[in-house]
Amino acid sequence: MQEQNYYLKIGQIIKELREKQNMTKTQLADGICSISYITRIEKGERCPTSVILRQITNKLGISPEHLFRAIESSTSLHVKELLDQIFLYIERHDFKNIYELIKSKKEELHVTSIHDLQIIKGLECFSYSILNQNYQWGINEVKNILKLTYANKSTPTDMEFALMSMHGVLLLFSNQKKEAYNYLISIKKYIHNINLLHTRFILPRFYVYLISASLDTCNLKDCFEYLDYAINYCKDYNTHYTLRELYFLKSELYYRLKKEKKFKLWYGKALRLHELIKRSDDEYFNTFIQNRLNQLK
Template sequence: MQESNYYLKIGEHIKELRQKQNMTKTQLADGICSISYITRIEKGERCPTSVILRQITNKLGITPEYLFRAIESPGSLQVKELIDELYINVERHDFKNIYKLITETELDVKSIHDIQVIKMFKCFSMTMLNENYQWGMDEIKKLLDLTYTEGKNPTDTEFGLMLLYGFFLSLNNENEKAYTHLLNMKKYISHMNFLHSHAIIPRFYMHLICVCLDISKLKESSKYLDYSIDYCKKHNTHVILPELYFLKSELYYHLKKDREFKIWYNEALRLYKLIKHSDDEYFNTFVQDRLKKLKTS
């Protein structure tokens, strides 16, 4: 009975969304399945396969996750909206707004996955704002312990937590440990079937490149730079390109190629001005900190 009710809820939501968009069953079924299949889904007589559900929700302009959250409760949809907004701010490294969103939004969060994601972002913002990297690493370990089992392939959230741990290691001037940790993570990338944001991949490589440059692994950094710049262009994650372009200029500085250094440095600044999304000064701080390292190296 419970299973039947679940099918019915899926069907009710699909029918409601279809009708809101003035879409006929014929239009929804076109290229996906038969009209009778849609009818059975909407009546709760049939639960669509994962492939058909993905095609149906895509045509309706939503994701399967959105549909399942809508079935669960309106509160679950509000949590999803918050998480989506947090991911956007994380891509921009807008730590102040991340902290503001989390502390000023009152939601009833029940899913352990949602709790883990929100606490991850809160830890990230507090660590960066307070510059207490050891505290951040300790918190990351606790959050990973909620779901992660040593040796298994991580989810995108668990991968994000591992990435933050490596990032905090580097900010805590533990570059060799950061390099070993990040390099060990690289094997998981090909096994990650779901990514909430494609930005996590070039962001991972960006942190690995920084560490490689700091410990003079120039050949490695060059390889990762080419890959991550290409990845950003293919997956529309241009927000990270200014940092990668700057790191490309830094690589040429280490290689004593002054002309190439200036070209890529100016390109990084130009691109940053074109795609800047907020008043957050992360990029400027990032560049100034890296330049200071170059002058003292």
């Protein structure tokens, strides 16, 4: 009976989303399955396979996670909306808005998922520690939050990996550059084993800090490999806010290698991309560049 109710909920939500978009069953089924199969799903008589479910949700403009959260509760769906907004701010490196958003919303949402609580609390602490330059406090808090779910030496989830990355970033910001480099290198091995990414910013953002730590500690040997991988990833998944930082870091690498022409080429690319995508309140990139240039003097 419980399984039938689950199927019915999936069908009801798919039907509501389809009708809301004025989409016929024929249009939804096209290229995916038969019209009769869609009818049976919407009536709760069939549960779609994972492949068909992903195709249906893609056509409806949502993720499978969105659908499952809608089935779970409206509160869970609101949490997903909050996380999506937080991730957008993270890509822009906008920690002030992250902290203020979490502070204003967390009490009313009644978050019940341990993983949702983990990432929301982790980002709240991370943002607070950066805004107040209280990095050691942030390191300790992030480590404790990670311990809620992570088993040592196991492959982390994407959110656990994000928390690990925060630890490395805070080491870097606290001027513990060698420790930051060693820690970030130690967790790099997990990247290709993470099966599901809730947001595409996690990997290129990790590489920005790994490359920064590599440059700061004069570990230049593998920087081109890191840069090429991260730049291609950003292009493939349209994470352009991070791409401009990677362009600048590539220019910095050429500067350190005393290749002036290539330094100017990639520095120019970083500035041109910034002009294309910058927002009126976007000061982070200028600050990022200025801080990096100051270290080269």
